[in-house]
Structures are given as C-alpha cells and as structure tokens.
Amino acid sequence: MLRTGVAEEILTAHGDGEAVFPAYEDYCFANVNPTLLSLLGADPRPERRLPEDALGGVEAVDRVVCLFLDGYGWEQWRRDHADVPLLSAFSEHGTVTPLTTIYPSETAAATTTFHTGRTPVEHGLLGWWQYVDGVDAVVTSLPFLTTDGDPAGEVYDLTPEDMFDADPMYGRAAEAGVGSRLHQPFDGGPGTAGAETVVYDSIPDLAVSLRRDVSDPDGPEYVYGYVPEVDAVAHRDGNGGERYRARLEMVTECLRRELVDRVDPGAAERTLFVVTADHGLVNTPPADNVDLTAAEWLWDALERDGDGDPIPPVGSPRNIHLFLRDGALAETRARIDDEFHPCWTFTRAEAIERGLFGDADPSALFERRCGDLVVVPRGRGTWWEDAELALAGMHGGLERAEMLVPLAAARLADLRG
Numbered sequence: 372m373l374r375t376g377v378a379e380e381i382l383t384a385h386g387d388g389e390a391v392f393p394a395y396e397d398y399c400f401a402n403v404n405p406t407l408l409s410l411l412g413a414d415p416r417p418e419r420r421l422p423e424d425a426l427g428g429v430e431a432v433d434r435v436v437c438l439f440l441d442g443y444g445w446e447q448w449r450r451d452h453a454d455v456p457l458l459s460a461f462s463e464h465g466t467v468t469p470l471t472t473i474y475p476s477e478t479a480a481a482t483t484t485f486h487t488g489r490t491p492v493e494h495g496l497l498g499w500w501q502y503v504d505g506v507d508a509v510v511t512s513l514p515f516l517t518t519d520g521d522p523a524g525e526v527y528d529l530t531p532e533d534m535f536d537a538d539p540m541y542g543r544a545a546e547a548g549v550g551s552r553l554h555q556p557f558d559g560g561p562g563t564a565g566a567e568t569v570v571y572d573s574i575p576d577l578a579v580s581l582r583r584d585v586s587d588p589d590g591p592e593y594v595y596g597y598v599p600e601v602d603a604v605a606h607r608d609g610n611g612g613e614r615y616r617a618r619l620e621m622v623t624e625c626l627r628r629e630l631v632d633r634v635d636p637g638a639a640e641r642t643l644f645v646v647t648a649d650h651g652l653v654n655t656p657p658a659d660n661v662d663l664t665a666a667e668w669l670w671d672a673l674e675r676d677g678d679g680d681p682i683p684p685v686g687s688p689r690n691i692h693l694f695l696r697d698g699a700l701a702e703t704r705a706r707i708d709d710e711f712h713p714c715w716t717f718t719r720a721e722a723i724e725r726g727l728f729g730d731a732d733p734s735a736l737f738e739r740r741c742g743d744l745v746v747v748p749r750g751r752g753t754w755w756e757d758a759e760l761a762l763a764g765m766h767g768g769l770e771r772a773e774m775l776v777p778l779a780a781a782r783l784a785d786l787r788g
Contacts, residue, residue, distance in 0.1 A: 372427070372462070372465075372466050372467065373448075373449070373452070373462045373467045374466065374467060374468045374469065375449075375469075377398065377468055377469050378445065378469040378775060381394055381398055381469060381470075381471060381775070382771070385471060386771075389749060389769075389770060389771070390715060390747075390769040390770070391471060391769060391770070391771050391774040391775065392471070392474070392725070392726070392727065392769065392774075393471045393472065393473050393474050393726070393727075393729075393774070394470070394471045395473075395490060395726065395729060395730040396730060397421070397422050398421065398422065398425065398468070398469070398470045398471060399421075399470055399471050399472070399473070400470050400471065400472040400473055400481060400484070400485070400647065400648075400649065400776055400778075401419060401473050401484050401485075401488070401490050401729075402419045402420055402421045403421065403437075403470070403485065403645075403647055403778060404437070404485050404486065404488060404540065405417075405419040405420065405488045405540065406419070406420050406421040406425070406426070407435050407437055407593065407643075407645060408435075408540060408544050408549060408593060410426075410429075410432060410435060410643065411432075411433070411434075411435060411544075411549045411592045411593060412547055412548065412549060413540075413543065413544035413547040413548075413549040414547065415488060415540035415543040415544055415547075416488030416489075416540060419488050421470075421778070424466075424468070425466075425468045425470075425778060425780075426466065426468075426643070426645075426778070426780040427465060427466030427468075427780055427781070429643050429780060429781075429782065432641055432642060432643040432782070433592060433641045433642075434585050434590075434592055434593075434594070434638065434641055434642040434643070435592070435593050435594070435642070435643045435645065436581055436584075436585060436594045436595075436596070436630075436642060436643070436644045436645065436783075437593070437594070437595045437596070437645045437646075437647065438595075438596050438598065438626070438644070438645065438646045438647075439482075439485070439595065439596065439597045439598065439647060439648070439649070440598050440601060440622070440646055440647070440648045441478055441597065441598060441599045441601065441602040441648065441649060442478075442599075442601050442602025442603075442605055442606075442648065442649070442650060442651070442652055442766065443601050443602075443619075443648040443651070443776075443777070444648060444650060444651015444652065444772060444773060444775055444776050444777070445469045445470075445651065445775035445776055445777050446651055446771065446772050446775060447610065447651055447652075448467065448777040448779075451616075451619065452467075455619065455620065455623050456623070456624070456627055457623040457624070457626060457627040457631065457786070458623060458779075460627070460631075460781070460786045461646065461779040461780075461781055461786065462779075464781055464785045464786055465779060465780055465781025465782075465785060465786065466779070466780050466781070467777055467778070467779045467780075468777070468778045468779075468780075469775050469776070469777060469778075470647075470775070470776050470777075470778050471774050471775060471776070472648075472649055472650050472773075472774055472775075472776050473490060473491060473728075473729070474491070474690075474727050474728055474769065474774075475491070475497065475498055475686065475687065475689075475690035475767045475768075476649070476650035476651075476689075476690075476766050476767055476768060476769075476773045476774055477498060477499060477649075477650065477687055477690060477766065477767045478499075478513060478602070478649050478650070479496055479498065479499050479512045479513040479561070480496050480497060480498065481649035481650065482513070482560060482561055482562065482597075482649065483496045483535050483537065483561040483562050485562070485649070486539050486540065486541070486560075486561065486562030486563055487535070487537035487538060487539055487540060487561075487562045488537075488540050489537035489729075489731075490728060490729025490730065490731055491728040491729055491737070492723070492726075492728035492729030492730075492731055492732075492733045492734070492737050493536070493537060493729055493731050493732075493733075493734050493737070494535040494536055494537035494734070494736075494737075495535055495536050495734050495736030495737040495739075495740045496512055496534050496535040496561065496740075497686060497690075497692065497728065497737070497740050497741060498512070498685060498686030498687050498690050498692065498767070499511055499512060499513065499686070499687045499767075500512070500518075500683075500685040500686060500687065501534060501685055501740060502682055502685045502692075502694060502740070503527070503529065503533070503534075504739050504740075505529075505533070506527040506528065506529060507676050507677045508527060508676075509682070509683060509685055510523045510527070510529070510534070511523075512534050512561075513560070513561070515531050515534070531559060531560075531561060534561065535561055535562070535736070536734050536735075536736040537562065539562040539563060539564045539565050539566070540562075540565070541563070541564065541565030541566035542564065542565030543565075544565070544593065545565055549592045549593055550567070550590075550591035550592055550593065551565070551566035551567065551591055551592075551593040551594075551595070552566065552567045552568075552569060552584060552590070552591040552593070552594050552595070553566045553567070553568045553569065553595045553597070554568075554569045554570075554571050554577055554580055554581065554594070554595065554596040554597065555568065555569075555570060555571070555596075555597045556570065556571055556572070556597070556599065557570065558570050560597075566595075567591065571596075574598070574600070574621065574622055574625045574626075575625055575629065577596050577598070577626075578625045578626050578628075578629035578630050579629050580596075581594055581596055581626075581629075581630050582629055582630045582633060582634050585630075585634060585635075585638045585642045585783070586634060586635040586638045598622055600618050600621070600622055601615070601618055601619055601622065602652070603618075604618045605652045605764040606652075606762050606763070606764050606765070607762070607763065607764070608763055608764070609652075609654045609655075609656075609763040609764045610651070610652040610653070610654050610764050610772070611654075627786075630644075630783070631644070631783055631786045631787055632787060634783055636784065638783070639782065639783035639784035639787065640782060640783075640784045642782065642783045642784075643780060643781075643782060643783075644780070644781055644782070644783045644786065645778065645779065645780045646777065646778075646779040647776060647777060647778045647779070648776040648777060649776065650766040650767075650773050650774070650776060651766065651772045651773045651774070651775060651776060652764040652765065652766050652772065652773060653689070653750065653764070653765055653766060653768065653770050653772050653773050654763065654764055655688075655750070655751050655752045655762060655763060655764060655765045656751075656763065657760060657761050657762070657763060659750070659751045660688070660751050660752040660753065660754070660760045660761075660762075661711060661748070661751060661752070661753040661754075662754070662755065662760055663684060663753060663754060663755040664755050666710070668706065669693075669703065669706075669707075672693075672695055672696055672699040672702070672703045673693065673694060673695060673696065674694040674695055674696055674743075675696075682694045683755060684754070684755060685742070686742070686745075686767070687754075687759075687765075687767040688748070688752030688753055688754035688759050688760075688762075688765055688767065689747065689748055689752060689753075689765050689766060689767035689768035689773070690745070690747060690767035690768060691742075691745065691746040691747070691748070691753060691754075692740075692741065692742025692744075692745055693742045693743060693744045693745075693746065694742050694743055695742075695743045695744060700718065700743055700744060703744060704716050704718075704744055707744075707746055711746070711748065711753060713748075713749040713750065714746055714747055714748045714749055714753075715746075715747040715749070715769060716744060716745065716746050716747070717744070717745045717747075718743065718744060718745075719738075719741045719742065719743060719744075719745070722741065722745055727745075728741070747768045747769050748768060749768070749770065750770070752765045
C-alpha cells in the first residue's frame, strides 16, 4: 500500500510554502533505526519511535534487513514503482510510508543520525564540508579528507569520531542480545561502532551476503546494507534519465532475484525487509547554479581563520553555513536574500527555535559547528568549487523532492512472486 494520504498530512503539518520541515516527533527518518531495533527487543533510543502504523503493523519477526538506498526519495518511488518489480511488490504487498528526512537532507548528517539515533542538533555533524574549530580547518566529513583530498587523520590530530558527538546504538543493542551486521562498499563510517562491518565489492555480492545472513540461524538479528549507486548517478545526470533508470533496475533486480526469490522460505517468513533513504534529489541544471567566488562582498564578510584567510562556506551547495565577522550578519543576510533569491535564510538562533536540526537541546558541538547564518537555496546549487557547480542533481535543502523519503516494509515471504 502506497500511503499517499500520510504525505499530505505531513505537508499540511510541516510544509511552509515550498519548504518541508522535518517531522522529528513522528514520521521522520531519524526514528527509523531505533524503531527497527526495538522490534528485535533492543531499546537503545526509546524516545525515538515511528508511529505504529508506519511499518504496517508487522509483528513476530526475528530478523530485520534494512536496505539504505542513498538518494531515493518518496517522489522517485511514486514515479518509478509501477515499472520496477521489487518496488511494485512492496507497494502491492507491503506498506510504503512517506517520512521526512532530517535537516540537512544530506548523507553525512543522515547516516550519523541513522546509526546513533541522535539528531543533528545533538550530534553536531551538519554537512559534507565541516569547519573543525579545533584544528582551524575544513574537513570533508564522510570521506574524512582535507579539502586537498588527503586523509584528515594524517594531516590533523583528528579521528572520524571527532566529527560528531553521539554514541552508536549497536553496542547497546548487543547488550540486549541483538547482533548487528552492516554491509557497506567502504570500511567504517560515522556511528558504526558496536556492529560487525562487512565491506562488499558489488551489488551481487551484497545481495548474496544479505540472503546468507538471514538464512543462517546463528547469523545476526539486524542486517543493514548501504547502497550509493542511485545517488551517484543522479548527482551526475539528474533525477531521471537512461543511466539513472538502468542503475535503479540493476540494484533492485539483483536484490529481488538473489535475496527475495532465493531466500530460505522459513527465513522469509521470519524476516522483515525494509527499504528507506536519507533524502531525495532536486534537479539542478549546472547553468543555473550560482558560483559564490564571484561575490567578493561575501568573502569580505566571512570570519577569518588563524592564518587570516576567510573560512569558506561549509555544509554543502544546498545547506550553506557561513561563519561571519562580528557585525556582518544583518547586511550579509539582506544581500543574500536580495542577490541569491530564491532561498531561505536562518540565523543559528532561528534554526534552533524552529527545530530545523532537531527537536532536542543543542549540544556544545552543534553550537560551534553551526554557521552564524544558514542559507538554503531553492531550485539550484550555490557553491564555490567547480566540481560541485557542475552537478545536475543535488540535495541538502528543504524542498519536497529532497525532504520526503520512503519507508517500505514487508515480510520477505510476502514479496515473493
């Protein structure tokens, strides 16, 4: 069942013009993983729960497989599901509930929230590019690199755990008897401590590994697979097109064939299969994207680092954090609202008051990492590096296409042809 009515309820409660703000208290991506772990008897974040109807009332499962399909939003699911067999099986035989993601609608912040159960206002990882005051430098957070592409841990006195302030949930889940195995195409990542991590080298490798995990009676109760393929092609080509379609079909058909159709029947009855995403995407034709290097007045307004150079805009092209000189906020905001229209702007205090980054009290790390002014472009990207300005698809902002994500849930047995 495709729950389009819930999407309308979310838009009524959390929409503001073209913006959709996070529904942290109920239908939100931040509540997915704590809820899934609770189904298995772990309770690492009891304050974070999805509404009972979000998973279609599934009970009595002893395994959960969660597929994290990076960049595959609710609007994309609605558009594609009828022509993609795995998605249509979820829509017909399971429950597909829309959620809002967090703000920013970005992978680095969202995966940290997913694995820790903490919102960005708590964990403090607020974008792909993060100014780290302790080393007076900008670090790309998820690949954990310097702006020159060097390993940040080798250049600065930093570890990946220094990028956020939150404990992963998997250690507490293990204490409750719930084992977790995370399959990713890379090693590590924010918030994975306490789980067994497995690096896969292809989608077929992932699909077979997921099937083996749920078929093994001694295997982990919670199994997770992270898939970046759809997001990667959408950044390059935009949200649609032949390559996008081919990549989506490759991923979903492999999982349908190797996991859904070939899993042991008994395991299929006992296993809940969930597909969700961290964000959707907005098409951003490169010709429309805004190059911040041309705005000399903006660079003049930026706070200086220890060498006297401007601290560059951080966050991402649709989630821009500006650290400003004393007294520069009002004039800078006015010029941005005028020259970069359309966009939304928030001071740090306004973002906290609005609950933009979460519904909890801000951590000390958040207070240091959040810019004096947060700028959220509409319909385009706004940045200072050529590689980002050339992207045809982006996310990170507040528009419906990037903020609404699917939560698809069904027993594996119900999805079999």
